[in-house]
């Protein structure tokens with residue numbers, strides 16, 4: 001029953017583990033999502049039922065996995081973790097579903113990347129807590145119905161628009177996660193600095209928070225880089241000067257844009273005269289996967305007011321031209 005092996009683990013996630021908030025009270029920011037979730041979970045507990053299936057939608061690093069774990073722990077339930085890309089064959093999903101115990105939370109990260117046959121199996125499981133397993137091939141093939149214990153599916157996606165209608169409709173509640181405000185990221189940083197034992201001044205924390213792309217995972221990552229700098233070049237204490245110098249070394253600009261963000265903006269402005277241009281063309285220009293540009297870079301560039309989405313493609317705003325030190329053409333949108 002070790003489903004953790006199927007989970008997506010990258011370096012950052014390992015590092016994140018110790019910094020994850022463990023209860024809703026511990027979870028900073030996202031006041032709307034927290035209130036909505038509190039109601040869903042409270043009502044389910046009062047009824048003695050498993051909560052409705054929950055979809056968490058938003059860019060990477062905003063706390064979707066953390067929330068899934070919190071949902072399980074608030075319900076006193078176990079969590080099984082997998083991801084859309086890991087569920088290539090319906091059989092993988094059937095094995096997972098048939099091992100669930102009543103009340104379990106099944107977390108499927110990147111659920112928009114689930115393969116079609118597994119997705120279709122999921123419909124039935126979500127709705128009727130049952131799956132049909134097809135055994136054999138050709139005319140002799142039979143379908144064996146299997147019961148699934150009542151469970152709560154928590155899906156996470158960076159692209160809720162890529163979910164098929166029938167899948168989206170089977171979630172009782174969708175939480176839209178927003179980028180964090182600077183003051184919320186300051187609290188994330190202070191909490192993490194406390195856990196990691198990093199002495200950091202308030203103005204240094206504000207500086208790092210303001211350059212974290214509205215994203216707790218990035219805030220925590222920059223905190224570690226700033227700590228490295230303060231330990232190697234200073235006495236380990238993170239003050240404003242150390243924070244600024246470290247962020248410069250790591251190529252994080254004053255808006256928090258990283259190399260790829262700037263490459264995308266640069267391609268849009270210099271390569272395509274500010275657009276409009278399609279996202280896949282932009283991705284080719286910077287040598288990245290379209291999904292990365294669309295799901296990782298673009299949401300923040302839009303929120304930062306650098307890029308506008310139009311029906312004909314992406315357009316650079318006047319702010320983008322200025323940010324790159326260029327004069328926007330007449331008619332550039334604000």
Ligand code: ADP
Pocket residue numbers: 016017019020021026027028029059060061062063064065066067156188216217220
């Ligand atoms: P996602 O699944 O959306 O990519 P994660 O849940 O893995 O994001 O969050 C990444 C890391 O950011 C977590 O390990 C945690 O350290 C931190 N984090 C995310 N959201 C919060 C929050 N609201 N409060 C405190 N830390 C957070």
